[in-house]
Structures are given as C-alpha cells and as structure tokens.
Amino acid sequence: MAHLTPVLIQTPAHSRIATALTYQSEHPLAPGTLVRVPLGKRETLGVVWDADPAAAVPEMGKLRAITAALDELAPLSSEWRRLVGFAAAYYQRAVGEVALAALPPQLRDLSAIQLQRRLRKVAPAQAAGAAAAPRTGPALSPEQQGVMAQIRQGEGCFLLFGATGSGKTEVYLQCVQELLTERPDAQALVMVPEINLTPQLQDRFRQRFGPLYGEDAVVSLHSGMSNPQRLRSWLAAHLGTARIVLGTRMAVFASMPALALIVVDEEHDPSYKQQEGARYSARDLAVYRGRLHGAKVILGSATPSLESWHHSRPGAEGGRYQRLEMPSRIGEQARLPLVRRVDMNHQPRHAVIAPPLLEAIKQRIAVGEQSLVFLNRRGYAPVLQCTACDWKSACPHCSAFRVFHKIDRSLRCHHCGFAEPVPRACPECGNLDIAPVGRGTERLQEHLAELLADVRRPGSRSPETPDGIPVHVARIDADSTRHSGSLQEQLAQVHSGAVDVLVGTQMVAKGHDFRRITLVAAVNPDNALFSSDFRAPERLFSLLMQAAGRAGRDAAVSSQSEMWIQTFQPQHPLFDALKRHDFPAFAAGQLQDRENAALPPFAFQALLRAEARSQEVAQAFLSSASAAATEQLAAVPGFDRVTLYPAVPMVVQRVANVERAQMLVESPSRLALQNFLAGWHEILHALRQSEAGRGLLRWAVDVDPLAI
Ligand code: ADP
Ligand code: ZN
Ligand code: ZN
Numbered sequence: 024m025a026h027l028t029p030v031l032i033q034t035p036a037h038s039r040i041a042t043a044l045t046y047q048s049e050h051p052l053a054p055g056t057l058v059r060v061p062l063g064k065r066e067t068l069g070v071v072w073d074a075d076p077a078a079a080v081p082e083m084g085k086l087r088a089i090t091a092a093l094d095e096l097a098p099l100s101s102e103w104r105r106l107v108g109f110a111a112a113y114y115q116r117a118v119g120e121v122a123l124a125a126l127p128p129q130l131r132d133l134s135a136i137q138l139q140r141r142l143r144k145v146a147p148a149q150a151a152g153a154a155a156a157p158r159t160g161p162a163l164s165p166e167q168q169g170v171m172a173q174i175r176q177g178e179g180c181f182l183l184f185g186a187t188g189s190g191k192t193e194v195y196l197q198c199v200q201e202l203l204t205e206r207p208d209a210q211a212l213v214m215v216p217e218i219n220l221t222p223q224l225q226d227r228f229r230q231r232f233g234p235l236y237g238e239d240a241v242v243s244l245h246s247g248m249s250n251p252q253r254l255r256s257w258l259a260a261h262l263g264t265a266r267i268v269l270g271t272r273m274a275v276f277a278s279m280p281a282l283a284l285i286v287v288d289e290e291h292d293p294s295y296k297q298q299e300g301a302r303y304s305a306r307d308l309a310v311y312r313g314r315l316h317g318a319k320v321i322l323g324s325a326t327p328s329l330e331s332w333h334h335s336r337p338g339a340e341g342g343r344y345q346r347l348e349m350p351s352r353i354g355e356q357a358r359l360p361l362v363r364r365v366d367m368n369h370q371p372r373h374a375v376i377a378p379p380l381l382e383a384i385k386q387r388i389a390v391g392e393q394s395l396v397f398l399n400r401r402g403y404a405p406v407l408q409c410t411a412c413d414w415k416s417a418c419p420h421c422s423a424f425r426v427f428h429k430i431d432r433s434l435r436c437h438h439c440g441f442a443e444p445v446p447r448a449c450p451e452c453g454n455l456d457i458a459p460v461g462r463g464t465e466r467l468q469e470h471l472a473e474l475l476a477d478v479r480r481p482g483s484r485s486p487e488t489p490d491g492i493p494v495h496v497a498r499i500d501a502d503s504t505r506h507s508g509s510l511q512e513q514l515a516q517v518h519s520g521a522v523d524v525l526v527g528t529q530m531v532a533k534g535h536d537f538r539r540i541t542l543v544a545a546v547n548p549d550n551a552l553f554s555s556d557f558r559a560p561e562r563l564f565s566l567l568m569q570a571a572g573r574a575g576r577d578a579a580v581s582s583q584s585e586m587w588i589q590t591f592q593p594q595h596p597l598f599d600a601l602k603r604h605d606f607p608a609f610a611a612g613q614l615q616d617r618e619n620a621a622l623p624p625f626a627f628q629a630l631l632r633a634e635a636r637s638q639e640v641a642q643a644f645l646s647s648a649s650a651a652a653t654e655q656l657a658a659v660p661g662f663d664r665v666t667l668y669p670a671v672p673m674v675v676q677r678v679a680n681v682e683r684a685q686m687l688v689e690s691p692s693r694l695a696l697q698n699f700l701a702g703w704h705e706i707l708h709a710l711r712q713s714e715a716g717r718g719l720l721r722w723a724v725d726v727d728p729l730a731i
Contacts, residue, residue, distance in 0.1 A: 405460070
C-alpha cells in the first residue's frame with residue numbers, strides 16, 4: 024500500500040509552492056527523513072514534512088513516487104522542524120526554501136551511497152575521557168562565580184552584561200564544560216557574529232575540550248568553509264559526535280538533536296541578521312530554539328541590543344530574560360580605558376589628528392606600546408572632485424559616489440563593485456587637477472605615516488640602523504584582507520609587536536584580543552550622531568565601546584590605557600555616557616527616546632521592499648500593495664493597530680541600475696503585525712503576477728529590519 028507523504032523541496036524565492044508537495048512512498052516515512060524525489064525532469068533533495076491536517080487530500084493515482092529515502096540518517100528532529108516552520112512563517116518565506124537552505128549544500132547532490140561513505144568518515148564519538156584528567160580553566164573571579172551560580176539555578180534566557188575583558192568567554196567555556204560533564208550526550212551551540220572571530224574561539228574551545236572529548240567534539244559551521252567541510256561538520260552535529268558547534272548565524276539551524284545550551288556572543292551585533300533571502304535574526308531564532316529544546320540560552324555583550332536590554336529589565340517592564348552582570352575586567356591592573364574627548368572646535372582647522380592626540384600616540388610609541396586608530400570608512404577618499412567644474416566620481420550605475428583607492432589608482436563603487444582606473448584628467452572639462460575629498464583608512468594610514476616620519480622606535484639602534492627603525496603604521500580593513508589568510512597574517516604581525524600604529528575599520532574593533540594596544544582613537548565618529556537611522560547612536564556607542572575594549576587588555580602592561588574621541592560635539596550625552604563606561608545610562612536615555620517616538624522595542628516593524636527598472640514602477644507596486652491591504656485585510660484581527668506608511672525611495676536609491684523603494688509597516692503589537700503580514704502574503708504574490716510585466720524585478724518583506 025502506498026503512503027501519502029508530504030515533502031519539502033527547495034523552491035525558488037517567491038514561488039507559489041508555499042507548502043509541502045505530496046509524493047507517495049511504499050513505506051511510511053517519519054517526518055524529518057531526508058529523501059530524493061522527482062521534480063519535473065530532475066531529481067532533488069527533499070525533507071519529509073509533518074502532514075497538514077487542513078490540506079486537501081490529493082488523488083493517489085496522480086502522485087509521483089519518492090525515489091529514495093536517505094534513511095541511514097536519523098530524521099531531523101521535531102524541534103528542528105518547528106524551528107524551520109516558525110522561521111518561515113515569521114520571516115514570510117516558503118518553508119521549503121528555509122528548510123533546504125538550512126541544510127549543507129552538498130547534501131543536495133549526494134546519492135544514498137555517497138552519503139553512506141561520508142557518514143563512515145565522521146569519526147564515532149570518543150569515550151568521554153575517563154583517562155584524560157579533567158581540564159579546568161582558571162579559577163573564576165567572584166563575579167564569574169556569581170554569574171555561573173545564577174545560570175545553574177535559573178532557566179530560560181539570560182542576558183550576560185559583562186564589560187569587555189570581564190571573562191564572558193570563560194563563563195561560556197565553563198557552562199559548556201559543566202553541561203557536557205553532567206550529561207554525556209548533551210550538545211552546546213556557541214555563536215559568534217563574524218567568521219573572522221571563529222578561529223580564535225575555535226582554538227580556545229579545542230584547547231579546553233579536545234583533550235577531554237577528542238578533537239572532533241568541536242566543529243565549526245560558517246559560510247567561509249568549503250562544502251565538504253560544511254557537510255562534515257553538519258553530519259557530526261546531526262549524529263551527536265560533535266558536542267560543541269561553533270558558528271556564525273547560519274549555525275542556528277544546525278541539526279543538534281541533544282541541544283541543551285545556546286550561547287550568542289556579542290548578541291547586539293548586526294551580523295546576526297541575514298540580509299538576503301529569509302531575513303532572519305539568528306539571535307532571535309536562538310531564543311526561540313532554546314524554548315523548543317528546553318535549553319538555556321546565554322546572550323552575551325558589553326553593549327546589549329536595546330531590544331535585549333529592554334527584555335531584561337527587572338519587573339513588569341521586562342522580565343523575559345534574566346540579566347547577569349560582570350562590570351569588572353579580569354586582573355587587578357586591567358582597568359577600563361580612560362575616555363578622553365578632544366573638542367575639535369578648538370583644534371587647528373582641518374586637523375585630521377589633533378595635536379594632543381598625535382603627542383599621545385608618540386608617547387605610546389616611545390614606551391613600546393601600540394595604538395589603534397579607528398575610522399569606519401575604507402579606501403583613500405570617498406569622492407574625487409574636479410577643482411574647476413562640478414564633476415565628482417559618481418557611479419554611473421548607482422546613486423552613490425565611487426571611492427578612490429590610491430593603492431591601485433582605481434575608482435570603485437562599494438555598492439555595485441564597478442571599478443575603473445582613475446582618469447588622468449576631469450572627464451567633463453579636461454582639468455588635470457582632480458582632488459580627493461574626505462578621508463578613508465588608506466589616506467589616514469598615509470597621513471599618520473607622514474606625521475610620524477621622524478619618530479624612531481625605542482631600543483632599535485643597531486650598527487645597520489644607527490638612527491633607529493622608523494615607525495610602522497599598518498592598516499587592516501576589508502581591502503587589506505581580501506585574500507584568505509591575510510587577516511590572520513596581519514593580526515599576527517600586530518601581535519608580534521612589529522606594528523606601532525594600526526589603522527582600521529570596525530573589522531579590528533571587534534573581538535580581537537590585542538595585548539599591547541593601550542591607546543585607541545576614533546578620529547571621526549560624529550556622522551552617526553546626525554544619521555536619520557534611529558539605530559545609529561546605538562551602533563556607534565557599541566562600536567566605540569568595543570573599540571575601547573581593545574585597549575589595555577593585558578594586566579602586565581601597567582600604563583593606563585586610553586580611548587580618544589575626536590568630536591565637534593564633546594557635550595553629547597552619548598560621549599558623556601561613554602566616558603563613564605555607562606551603558607545602562609546610555610540605554611535608559613535611548614529607550615526613553617524610543618518609547619516617546621513609539622519606535623522598537625516599543626513597536627514592531629516590517630519593510631516591504633521593491634526593485635524595478637524605474638522608481639515609479641517600484642513605488643507603484645508598493646502603493647498597490649498598500650491599497651489592496653486596506654481593501655482586503657480590514658477584517659484581520661488587529662488591523663486597526665497596523666500603520667502603513669507611504670512608499671519612499673531607499674537611501675541609496677539606485678544600485679547597479681536598479682531602482683529601489685520601500686514601505687514601512689508598523690504596529691505596537693507583534694501579533695497584529697504578524698497577522699497582517701500573513702494575510703498580505705497572498706495579496707503580494709497575486710499582485711506580483713500582475714505587475715511583473717510592468718518591469719517589477721524583485722520584492723521582499725523584511726521583518727524586524729535593522730536599517731530603515
Ligand atoms: P570577554 O569574553 O568578556 O572579553 P575573556 O573571557 O576573553 O573576556 O577574558 C579576558 C581575558 O581574561 C582572557 O585572556 C582570559 O583568558 C582571561 N580570563 C578570563 N577569566 C579569567 C579568570 N577567572 N582568571 C584568569 N584569567 C581569566
Ligand atoms: Zn572638471
Ligand atoms: Zn555602483
């Protein structure tokens with residue numbers, strides 16, 4: 024007898040196959056079983072899904088048969104299926120798209136036999152080191168002990184609010200260790216925002232747990248891995264061989280049948296939000312997943328997102344997360360850096376580095392310490408401009424300027440990638456004098472090297488270098504680290520002490536454990552104070568705190584570390600709170616503003632975005648979607664609490680010759696917004712069909728968008 028079997032397959036974005044397809048199979052197959060099924064003329068990977076009791080029962084005769092079941096693999100768990108189902112519904116995507124995207128790409132192409140071979144390669148779990156001496160970490164500080172005790176006793180979700188260098192990672196390690204010791208099958212998921220940070224974390228976890236559970240007990244999952252590596256890690260997690268999975272946002276979907284602890288490090292980081300396809304927040308899904316598995320979830324940060332901070336307020340206002348605090352840095356001497364504001368109104372005009380800051384950098388060099396100069400803009404100059412006419416280095420394909428990169432004398436668009444050699448003369452008027460305007464990291468590096476040209480490193484006089492060795496100003500940003508391995512190499516150079524001054528973007532502000540950096544300077548952080556994006560101050564504060572956290576991490580380096588801020592707004596409350604390292608004060612002010620303006624976390628938002636050849640078409644689609652919603656969705660519960668704003672062009676309105684527009688939908692109720700979006704889905708699909716002929720290229724819904 025044949026069995027009706029619902030199967031999810033990879034569906035193209037926005038295809039109308041929103042749910043499972045039905046196939047027939049000879050044997051009943053458990054939900055979660057991986058199968059190969061025919062689709063048109065091809066064969067494809069599918070996941071047997073839970074039957075939808077509301078779905079119409081199709082006629083058996085017309086159904087195609089499942090080709091093969093990959094039943095060497097245990098079915099994906101019901102928690103995993105519920106996670107995927109929730110993510111698809113919440114972020115408005117087809118469940119097949121989310122499910123298949125959550126599986127390693129190579130799995131799609133393997134036959135049952137190839138899979139068997141791969142499975143054999145995944146080493147069986149090593150006996151939990153009866154012989155190995157239990158490797159414990161350092162003795163915990165009182166603050167760490169307090170936090171551990173609270174996590175032990177509590178349940179659900181914790182917000183670990185701990186200063187940079189307060190030993191949060193050590194807390195994660197010990198929580199994982201306790202769990203794995205107590206429960207011989209349990210698994211832990213540890214997430215970090217950036218691929219760059221996984222090797223460091225992997226080293227720390229391997230060193231701690233390798234001797235106990237074998238090297239294979241710790242695996243990574245991130246987009247920088249090759250497909251075979253990714254499959255291997257995924258299988259190890261699915262089989263339970265891997266006790267610990269370290270990864271970036273994609274790891275939130277790892278199949279971990281015995282998941283019992285989730286850590287989200289730097290939980291405030293925007294990288295946790297996927298920016299294409301299903302635009303999920305891995306942090307938010309981690310919290311949801313924790314509930315499904317009954318697993319504890321630890322969100323850690325020195326500058327939590329205002330959402331998480333709000334949820335962890337004591338009492339009726341918050342109360343969803345338990346807040347844990349570790350205000351002090353590890354080590355007697357490792358105090359938080361002293362924050363100094365330089366009032367640029369009182370500095371020489373056009374000074375890039377204020378004289379007192381330059382002096383301070385020289386003093387650090389003189390005692391053999393390093394400085395980090397932070398500027399969140401790469402390239403040499405953001406614009407080239409003709410001094411005679413109005414010509415500027417606009418990108419012909421985008422509504423943006425191309426950035427001047429001096430290193431290869433190119434003009435590069437950071438939006439579409441279009442690059443050309445710098446013209447010899449102004450393309451408009453032939454004037455030879457075209458000049459860079461503004462400053463990126465490349466130019467800052469050059470400028471600092473000039474300013475420090477006469478300075479020599481101490482103790483470096485030798486017969487070959489009787490005058491001493493010149494100062495080395497290095498730079499680390501997305502341009503300097505394009506080749507794989509180059510970031511690690513450049514970081515090693517900094518660690519070795521060969522670098523005196525490091526210029527960098529946010530790439531170096533995050534996470535890295537620099538031991539000899541004692542001065543951090545932000546040369547131009549003011550822009551974010553005037554941004555139209557209501558999250559800009561939050562991001563700036565956390566970036567500056569993170570950057571400051573790079574200074575003075577080594578208790579053995581005894582001098583007081585400093586964070587310098589060059590600003591025209593020295594009295595700004597943001598810098599004031601930063602000076603006091605007072606995140607709670609900053610957050611309280613921001614949350615008050617947000618509440619007054621009815622912004623998240625006091626409201627819930629979604630964006631409908633549209634792309635077309637012309638701005639009119641893009642906006643027309645959004646306006647029709649709005650009109651149709653008002654007509655057809657008035658009866659949806661909570662509709663009166665949903666506000667639809669007018670369609671507007673996006674900030675960078677044209678990218679690669681595509682016009683982009685967006686429309687904001689907002690509600691004080693998450694449920695009302697979700698009900699609305701669920702009803703809107705069908706309307707948007709239908710509308711899309713009728714608009715496609717008019718030049719609409721793409722549309723997407725972004726739920727809980729991070730940038731508006
Ligand atoms: P965070 O994750 O909060 O930035 P880490 O866990 O990386 O902090 O700790 C900062 C430094 O202090 C690391 O070098 C770590 O090895 C060390 N450390 C952490 N906890 C302790 C402890 N209890 N005793 C000694 N050193 C510690
Ligand atoms: Zn000109
Ligand atoms: Zn461009």
